[in-house]
Amino acid sequence: MKTPNDLFNRLKKFMPADVKPKFKNGEELLAWNQEQGRLRSEAIVRENRAMKMQRIMGRSGIRELHMNCSFDNYRVENDGQRKALALAREYAAGFDNSIASFVFSGRPGTGKNHLAAAIGNDLIIRGKSVLIVTVADLMSSMKGTFSGGSDLTEERLLQDLSHVDLLVIDEIGMQSESRYEKVIINQIVDRRSSSKRPTGMLSNLDPAGMNALLGERVMDRMRLGNSLWVRFDWDSYRSRVRGDEY
Numbered sequence: 254m255k256t257p258n259d260l261f262n263r264l265k266k267f268m269p270a271d272v273k274p275k276f277k278n279g280e281e282l283l284a285w286n287q288e289q290g291r292l293r294s295e296a297i298v299r300e301n302r303a304m305k306m307q308r309i310m311g312r313s314g315i316r317e318l319h320m321n322c323s324f325d326n327y328r329v330e331n332d333g334q335r336k337a338l339a340l341a342r343e344y345a346a347g348f349d350n351s352i353a354s355f356v357f358s359g360r361p362g363t364g365k366n367h368l369a370a371a372i373g374n375d376l377i378i379r380g381k382s383v384l385i386v387t388v389a390d391l392m393s394s395m396k397g398t399f400s401g402g403s404d405l406t407e408e409r410l411l412q413d414l415s416h417v418d419l420l421v422i423d424e425i426g427m428q429s430e431s432r433y434e435k436v437i438i439n440q441i442v443d444r445r446s447s448s449k450r451p452t453g454m455l456s457n458l459d460p461a462g463m464n465a466l467l468g469e470r471v472m473d474r475m476r477l478g479n480s481l482w483v484r485f486d487w488d489s490y491r492s493r494v495r496g497d498e499y
């Protein structure tokens with residue numbers, strides 16, 4: 254049987270003298286080949302994940318506005334922000350094998366999306382699938398499945414949303430939530446928690462308001478494991494955003 258060294262020696266014969274290969278012997282050639290295979294399969298997994306996100310919401314998992322949000326560019330000017338940043342970092346670091354969800358609630362412009370996107374961007378780099386979606390987008394995708402032209406069924410969309418590693422639902426309580434919205438959010442959180450997948454929620458409502466809106470059943474599932482509930486109760490940062498900082 255041919256050994257990696259035989260193969261390396263044969264390759265060397267064909268190689269122009271000025272070409273410096275990335276391997277110096279058969280073992281290194283084998284290791285290089287395996288590494289290339291691993292990189293290629295990781296790339297395929299990433300491409301499949303991106304295609305799936307595209308199918309679920311017609312875009313990649315994190316909106317353009319928040320693609321560059323990170324823990325490092327979240328500015329800390331008070332204790333609340335310091336604590337929120339530390340907890341968000343900790344949440345991302347402990348994400349693997351955790352079933353814990355998170356709820357960021359509080360005033361507008363305080364960085365709930367920023368820190369949720371920072372968690373999401375950190376997880377994406379680590380190969381996880383992440384989708385941050387508003388209730389309004391979610392509902393319009395769900396309703397889109399009703400039209401005859403769509404080949405995506407309501408069940409399939411629910412299933413896809415339930416299989417994303419981290420799903421963050423934004424703008425909870427922004428519009429007058431209908432019974433259908435409550436049922437859909439219930440189903441998504443229920444399916445995700447039964448398959449041990451965490452959900453993030455962002456809202457201007459306080460926990461009591463979220464409870465009243467979505468019901469005890471959903472909010473109780475959001476408490477599974479070492480879940481994270483953070484109140485963002487400082488002033489909005491929005492007036493200071495120039496748009497070119499990251």
Ligand SMILES: Nc1ncnc2c1ncn2[C@@H]1O[C@H](COP(=O)(O)OP(=O)(O)OP(=O)(O)O)[C@@H](O)[C@H]1O
Binds near residue numbers: 322326328362367494
């Ligand atoms: N501490 C911070 N450091 C740097 N940028 C911040 C900080 N807080 C917020 N921002 C920026 O301010 C803008 C508004 O923040 P973000 O969208 O996260 O607010 P939000 O709490 O989700 O608001 P809303 O409840 O209105 O959706 C974003 O561009 C965000 O990156």
